[in-house]
Amino acid sequence: MNNFVTDAINLKSYNLSESDKIIVMYSKDKGLIRGVAKGVKKPKSKLGARMDLLVANKLMLYKGKNLDRICQAEALNTFNKTRQDMDKIFYSMYITEVVNNFGIEDDPCSKEVYELLYKGLQKISESESKVEILLAVIKFQLKMMQISGFGIEFETCLCCGNRVKDENMYFSSKLGGILxxxxNENYNLPVMLHYKLRDFLVAMLQFDYDYKSDYDEKANEKVCTVCFELLKDYINGHSSKSFRTTDILQEV
Ligand SMILES: [Zn+2]
Known part of the structure; x- marks a missing residue:
């Protein structure tokens, strides 16, 4: 059979011709995939809104020589509470961009990444405050880096290997952890990390999106923004592709 079925989330799209588009998706079974959505730009298209960005579909694709073709799509989740809220749209676009930049074809971790993205988009969609959105994004950033092999060392000094407890430490994006x-007297890293912030990040990595810890309850927008920015710089520094969403975030 030349057809295959998989669940996938739309990350990006390109115009292919007057009526066709190429959709870049992250799929549960095959990691990053591309498919042609034929006739999607026509008003009576069968695929229509299911090919919009930030939609999760159950797809049937026909395996082509160069490009696969999307034959059928059934929407699993349109994350519709996101579509009216600029913050939710931007942060959802950001996490899909991280997956587009770090996801790979035939990814052996595809199921894990797919579920992390799906739950992240859902959590952002259901959020009732900016802090809730940021908590979901921070959890996504930490977990996605760990799955992608870029996990950050937050507990032991990368230089001497000693455990860093309740004392100040320094963070290096380049080294991927703390000193x-x-x-740091030898390194002079400029980014100081308070141990309470570190404890917060460790908790965010451990806890699931739905688990409400004391850290989630006490978090405020300032702390969340500092953590988001720290992780954003780390992720940018380790990505082979450049980011567009974060430039937009800065302009807003
Ligand atoms: Zn040390």
């Missing part, structure tokens, strides 16, 4: 104050 203790003593070792």
């Amino acid at each position: 203790c104050g003593h070792c």
Whole structure:
């Protein structure tokens, strides 16, 4: 059979011709995939809104020589509470861009990444405040980096290997973790990380989207924004492709 079925989330699209588009998707079974949505730009298209960005579909694709063709799509989730809210749209676009930049074809972790993205989009969609949106994004950033092999070391100094407890430490995006104050005398890293912020990040990595810890309850927008920015810089620094959403975020 030349057809295959998979669940996939639309990340990006390109115009292919007057009526056709190429949709870049992250699929549950095959990681990053591309498919041609034939006739999608015509008003009576069968695929229509299901090919919009930030929609999860159950798809049937026909395997082509160069490009696969999307034959059928059934919407699983349109994350519709996101569509009226600029913050939710931007942060949802951001996490899909992270998946587009770090996801790979035939990804052995595709199921894990798909579920992380799906739940992240859902959590953002259901959020009732900016803090809730940011908590979902921070959890996504930390977990996605760990799955992609870019996990961050937050507990032991990367230089001397000692456990860093309740003392100040320094963060290096380039090294992928923390240095203790003593070792930083040689490195002079400028980014100081308070141990309470570190404890917060460790908790965010451990806890599921739905688990409400004390950290989630006490988090405020300032703390969340600092963490989001720190992780955003880390992710930018380790991505082979450049980011567009974060430039837009800065302009808003
Ligand atoms: Zn050290």
